[in-house]
Amino acid sequence: MKYIGIDVGGTNLKAGLVDESGLILATHSMKVGQVDDPDSLAWTLVSLTQDLCRSAGVTLDQVASVGVGVPGTVEVRSGTVLYTCNLSMKNVPLRKLFHRYLATPFYLENDANCAALAEYFVGAGRGSKRFITVTLGTGIGGGIIHNGKIFHGANGMAGEVGHMSIVYGGEPCPCGRRGCWERYASANALKRMTAQAVAEHPDSILGAVVAENGGHVSGRSAFDAMRRGDRVGRAVCEQYIDYLAAGIINLVNIFQPDTLAIGGGVSNEDDAYLLQPLRRRVEKESIPCSRDKMTKIVKAELGNRAGIIGAAFLGKNKRV
Amino acid sequence: MKYIGIDVGGTNLKAGLVDESGLILATHSMKVGQVDDPDSLAWTLVSLTQDLCRSAGVTLDQVASVGVGVPGTVEVRSGTVLYTCNLSMKNVPLRKLFHRYLATPFYLENDANCAALAEYFVGAGRGSKRFITVTLGTGIGGGIIHNGKIFHGANGMAGEVGHMSIVYGGEPCPCGRRGCWERYASANALKRMTAQAVAEHPDSILGAVVAENGGHVSGRSAFDAMRRGDRVGRAVCEQYIDYLAAGIINLVNIFQPDTLAIGGGVSNEDDAYLLQPLRRRVEKESIPCSRDKMTKIVKAELGNRAGIIGAAFLGKNKRV
Numbered sequence: 001m002k003y004i005g006i007d008v009g010g011t012n013l014k015a016g017l018v019d020e021s022g023l024i025l026a027t028h029s030m031k032v033g034q035v036d037d038p039d040s041l042a043w044t045l046v047s048l049t050q051d052l053c054r055s056a057g058v059t060l061d062q063v064a065s066v067g068v069g070v071p072g073t074v075e076v077r078s079g080t081v082l083y084t085c086n087l088s089m090k091n092v093p094l095r096k097l098f099h100r101y102l103a104t105p106f107y108l109e110n111d112a113n114c115a116a117l118a119e120y121f122v123g124a125g126r127g128s129k130r131f132i133t134v135t136l137g138t139g140i141g142g143g144i145i146h147n148g149k150i151f152h153g154a155n156g157m158a159g160e161v162g163h164m165s166i167v168y169g170g171e172p173c174p175c176g177r178r179g180c181w182e183r184y185a186s187a188n189a190l191k192r193m194t195a196q197a198v199a200e201h202p203d204s205i206l207g208a209v210v211a212e213n214g215g216h217v218s219g220r221s222a223f224d225a226m227r228r229g230d231r232v233g234r235a236v237c238e239q240y241i242d243y244l245a246a247g248i249i250n251l252v253n254i255f256q257p258d259t260l261a262i263g264g265g266v267s268n269e270d271d272a273y274l275l276q277p278l279r280r281r282v283e284k285e286s287i288p289c290s291r292d293k294m295t296k297i298v299k300a301e302l303g304n305r306a307g308i309i310g311a312a313f314l315g316k317n318k319r320v
Numbered sequence: 321m322k323y324i325g326i327d328v329g330g331t332n333l334k335a336g337l338v339d340e341s342g343l344i345l346a347t348h349s350m351k352v353g354q355v356d357d358p359d360s361l362a363w364t365l366v367s368l369t370q371d372l373c374r375s376a377g378v379t380l381d382q383v384a385s386v387g388v389g390v391p392g393t394v395e396v397r398s399g400t401v402l403y404t405c406n407l408s409m410k411n412v413p414l415r416k417l418f419h420r421y422l423a424t425p426f427y428l429e430n431d432a433n434c435a436a437l438a439e440y441f442v443g444a445g446r447g448s449k450r451f452i453t454v455t456l457g458t459g460i461g462g463g464i465i466h467n468g469k470i471f472h473g474a475n476g477m478a479g480e481v482g483h484m485s486i487v488y489g490g491e492p493c494p495c496g497r498r499g500c501w502e503r504y505a506s507a508n509a510l511k512r513m514t515a516q517a518v519a520e521h522p523d524s525i526l527g528a529v530v531a532e533n534g535g536h537v538s539g540r541s542a543f544d545a546m547r548r549g550d551r552v553g554r555a556v557c558e559q560y561i562d563y564l565a566a567g568i569i570n571l572v573n574i575f576q577p578d579t580l581a582i583g584g585g586v587s588n589e590d591d592a593y594l595l596q597p598l599r600r601r602v603e604k605e606s607i608p609c610s611r612d613k614m615t616k617i618v619k620a621e622l623g624n625r626a627g628i629i630g631a632a633f634l635g636k637n638k639r640v
Contacts, residue, residue, distance in 0.1 A: 073607070083608070130474040142574075146466070153576025154450040155613035160573040163607060165566055167488040168499070177569065177605050179488070243488070249497065250484040254462075254574065256473025285497045287393070287483060288403070293475035 001064040002056075004049055004104075005312025007111060008032065008070045008087070010138075015048040016305075017056045017063075018312035022122030024305060026056035038089060042097030049102060065105040065315025068094065069114035069307050071141075076156045079108040107314035113150045113159060114310030115263060115300070116143020121313050123301035124261035132257045133300060134161060134248065136190075136264035140182040144255070148317065162186065166246045184243035187219045187266050190236075194222045197236045205230030219266045223273050237273065245281035252286040252295045263300030275299060321384040322376075324369055324424075325632025327431060328352065328390045328407070330458075335368040336628035337376050337383075340636075342442030344628060346376035358409060362417030369422060385425040385635025388414065389434035389627050391461075396476045399428040427634035433470045433479060434630030435583060435620070436463020441633050443621035444581035452577045453620060454481060454568065456510075456584035460502040464575070468637065482506065486566045504563035507539045507586050510556075514542045517556045525550035539586045543593050557593065565601035572606040572615045583620030595619060 002025070006015040013032055016024040028051050035041045049066050053059065072084030079095025081087075095106045109117075116125070116133040125131040125145060135141040142161030144151035152158050162182035163175050170179025183189055195217045198207050206225035210217050222240070225233025248260065267274070279297050286295070302309060322345070326335040333352055336344040348371050355361045369386055373379065392404030399415025401407075415426045429437075436445070436453040445451040445465060455461040462481030464471035472478050482502035483495050490499025503509055515537045518527050526545035530537050542560070545553025568580065587594070599617050606615070622629060 082610075146471075151466075154578035154615070155576050157607055158574065158576040160607045163573045164484075164570040165486060168486050168490070168504075168563070168566055170488070175605075175607065184488075246485055246488055250570075251574075253480040253483045254478065254571075256475050256478040258474035285495075287477055287480045287495065290402075295474070 002058055002062050003064050003312035003315055004052055004066045005114070005308040005310065005314075006045055006048060006066065006068045007114070007307030007311055008068060008084070009111075009307070010071070013044060013048065014308055015052055016308035016312065017052045017058065018309055022118070022309050022313070024308060026052055027308070028052050028055065032087065035087065038092040038094070038097060041087065041089070041092065042094060043101065045094075045098055046101040049104065060102070060104060063104055065107060065312075065318065066098070066102075067107040067109065067114070067311035067314030069109050069111035069311040071111045073157050074108050074110055076107075076109060076152060079106055081108065105315055105318065107311075107318070109150070109311065109314050110143075110157075110159070111307055111311075112141025113143045114314065115141065115302075115306035116145050116310065117150060117313050118302050118306040118310030119261050119263070119300050120145045120148065121316065122309065123306065124298045125259055128257070128259040130255065130257040130259075132251060132255060132260045134251070134260065134262050135300070136185065136187050136244075136262065136266040138186060138188050140186050140247070142251075161247065161251060164247060164250060166243070166250065181243075181247040185240065185247055187264055189243070190219050190222065190240050190266060191217050193236050193240060197222070197232050201232045204232035206233040206236070209233070220269070223269050226273065241274065241277050241281070245278055245285070248278065248297070249282055249285050252282060256287075257295050259296045259298060261298050261300040263303075263306065267299050271299075322378055322382050323384050323632035323635055324372060324386045325434070325628040325630065325634075326365055326368060326386065326388045327434070327627030327631055328388060328404070329431075329627070330391070333364060333368065334628055335372055336625075336632065337372045337378065338629055338632035342438065342629050342633070344625060346372055347628070348372050348375065352407065355407065358412040358414070359417060361407065361409070361412065362414060363421065365414075365418055366421040369424065380422070380424060383424055385427060385632075385638065386418070386422075387427040387429065387434070387631035387634030389429050389431035389631040391431045393477050394428050394430055396427075396429060396472060399426055401428065425635055425638065427631075427638070429470070429631065429634050430477075430479075431627055431631075432461030433463045434634065435461065435622075435626035436465050436630065437470060437633050438622050438626040438630030439581050439583070439620050440465045440468065441636065442629065443626065444618045445579055448577070448579040450575065450577040450579075452571060452575060452580045454571070454580065454582050455620070456505065456507045456564075456582065456586040458506060458508050460506050460567070462571075464577075481567065481571060484567060484570060486563070486570065501563075501567040505560065505567055507584055509563070510539050510542065510560050510586060511537050513556050513560060517542070517552050521552045524552035526553040526556070529553070540589070543589050546593065561594065561597050561601070565598055565605070568598065568617070569602055569605050572602060576607075577615050579616045579618060581618050581620040583623075583626065587619050591619075
């Protein structure tokens with residue numbers, strides 16, 4: 001059987017036809033901007049499904065399920081989008097709307113949970129029984145896989161690790177709290193810290209790195225500057241890793257997963273500069289346990305594909 | 321059937337014979353000081369078991385299991401104490417040692433997990449599917465019950481919520497980290513904050529409350545002073561609840577349990593002064609979800625009995 005996974009992002013709806021092994025056989029995407037009400041969203045998902053089948057030469061009968069990942073909160077059981085910021089929709093009974101057009105089994109999930117599920121099945125979490133992914137992007141997305149199942153909590157909204165406060169009384173977060181982890185350790189936070197360092201030290205190597213990049217601060221800028229021996233770049237990286245470690249160690253002490261995978265663009269940084277110092281911190285500061293039982297901190301493997309593959313695999317467990 | 325539960329505390333070993341409903345039928349206790357090596361610990365547990373049976377008039381055949389809760393880290397599967405500070409023992413294969421003398425099924429668990437299990441079966445967590453207990457004592461103990469089972473993580477050491485750092489770069493903790501929650505929101509932390517406020521404001525009502533108590537600062541002192549209209553006492557309580565809320569909201573955002581029970585002496589404070597302000601904070605700051613799906617913050621119900629009952633019930637699921 002094949003599965004269809006659709007990743008609803010900030011700009012695009014990206015759909016993929018996925019086989020049992022997690023291979024994406026065909027993709028199709030559309031601008032989110034074209035979607036402006038619940039019914040047009042449902043209809044767009046239906047069209048993407050049909051277009052994918054057509055271009056890949058499969059029939060709907062060969063599609064086990066359609067899965068959709070959205071950034072925001074969903075009610076998994078009923079397939080309802082409770083809230084998603086990028087589409088500004090509330091309480092959309094998406095499964096019900098989708099089934100007006102197509103009878104294919106339909107699953108809805110938070111996008112960070114989809115990414116975790118994908119990594120669990122065919123990525124960095126293969127074989128893990130207690131698995132966590134932490135995705136460093138605009139915010140920090142978390143996905144917890146417990147014995148092969150997404151950990152939903154009582155209401156489907158568990159895993160919001162980005163809104164764990166690590167800096168008491170710290171920076172205000174749009175969620176209403178202060179000091180949320182994602183204000184300090186997301187890719188956006190790294191860029192903000194980098195931009196601030198450039199403003200304070202315009203003559204540093206970091207300043208030159210950013211200038212060479214057309215004045216554009218990226219998640220790599222500080223690491224590039226550090227590689228060129230820059231003190232300012234190094235200070236940004238060390239501070240960033242310190243914030244990142246603070247949250248990771250909290251998660252290890254709370255969950256003691258066997259494997260914790262870090263995803264998002266920042267995770268592509270050289271291991272020597274990101275994962276290795278992070279691992280040293282975790283080893284030093286997490287609750288003592290023998291080394292062979294310590295959480296393995298690894299890089300997520302699927303990159304941008306995780307969203308599509310994970311959404312597709314929402315239907316995978318259901319059939320078994 | 322009956323169960324025996326033994327709570328290994330800092331000063332005493334407290335054993336109880338418990339029936340299916342969680343009623344403690346008989347108790348027996350011994351000083352921990354009498355125990356000085358692994359074998360004498362095992363033998364003490366055996367004697368307590370035999371004494372309990374004798375005084376309650378039951379035979380060993382009627383005892384389904386003996387369960388032991390220790391503060392520290394244990395390997396549940398093999399029944400080994402990996403580390404416990406109060407007995408200064410490491411890597412003690414307690415089940416194996418116990419079974420040299422008695423064949424009764426033997427279970428070992430962290431004491432905070434025992435407390436959570438007891439509350440789940442016969443206390444504040446009855447009927448909960450996603451349950452967390454937070455016990456405010458010398459430190460902060462956490463227990464997570466997921467679908468009726470203790471959440472152990474990959475290595476049996478999950479749930480160390482007291483060592484979630486909430487104050488970045490904050491107070492050093494003996495665990496090696498800085499800013500651990502238990503440095504700010506345990507009963508000990510409350511006493512420390514109270515003592516400091518008394519030292520800074522000796523002429524306050526809080527100072528008088530402590531003086532009336534023979535100079536002894538308790539977890540109630542600041543609340544008592546607040547009730548008498550004291551500004552200094554109120555400030556301590558508000559600060560304490562703020563720290564407590566910071567960690568509780570983290571746990572809610574990560575786990576979204578249906579019920580979170582707070583135990584330990586501090587939790588006996590009047591609801592109007594502790595639970596109610598805490599609930600308002602959780603409601604205001606946790607990840608938005610409809611009110612009917614919000615985590616219920618409640619008081620633990622079993623008090624000191626939780627340790628014995630939970631240890632006893634370690635064998636409860638095993639037989640089914």
